Amino acid sequence: MIRVKVSKSNRIRQGDIYRNVEYIEYVKEEKGILEISKIIYPYIIVLTQDCDLEQDFKNRKEKREKPEKTQDKYLFSVLVAPLFNIEHFKKGEHFSELKIHMRDDIPWDRTEGNKIRKNELPRYQYIKFPPELEIVDSIIDFKHFFSINIENLNEIRRKNFICSVSELFREEISDRFAFYLSRIGLPELKPKEKLVSL
Amino acid sequence: MRKRKQVETTGYAAQEAPQTDATEKEEEGIRDYKEVEPEKDKHALLKPKRVIIRAIITHDKS
16 A cells, blocks of 8 residues: 555645546647547546656746746646556456457456556556545556646646655656656567678 | 445434535545545546537637
């Protein structure tokens, strides 16, 4: 189980969990009709490094007080990833509202399932929340990270905040996300491909 | 599917039943477990969903 803080901060923090966050898929205009497609994620977690978020907050504050200040530390967007109900994930149904069917054959009581629960598979982060929170046991799928505009997130911050994952626990998530992004997948070469002519 | 706890309501008229002030509780950062459990069941059902908005663009003729 992870430790969380439920008190709100005056800024966005790494590890913050928000509800009902919108992701704009596309905007198009054709023959006078504007069409906007967005995905609303029930829960997301902030992955951006906390020092970057803190510097952005301080820079904005300094800029308001002293307009001559530069905006060198401003962020445009924040990296986040969605959280899914573990029961939906096991059945491959967590994207069913988007008509996307995910893997439903993970052997939860065997090696692969155990590895996911112990956070030994790079792609996933399994999180067990304290029972007092509204969120059930969840899983982060790092493959589906996305970015959202920091000012938009700040507008909904107070109303949509649920909790913030505490230090150490949030650093572990961030560290595993960074490892997932930087992984190198090597192709399986056929015998003839292994020899490169010089 | 998690079982929903039965909420004890005998002895109260509907308008007299104790109400949870969710806003205050959120500001304090503390929520009672019994109040949260029905919400937990509700939130457990949530999945990402797509919303498409269409609007007709009108041009300013001025």
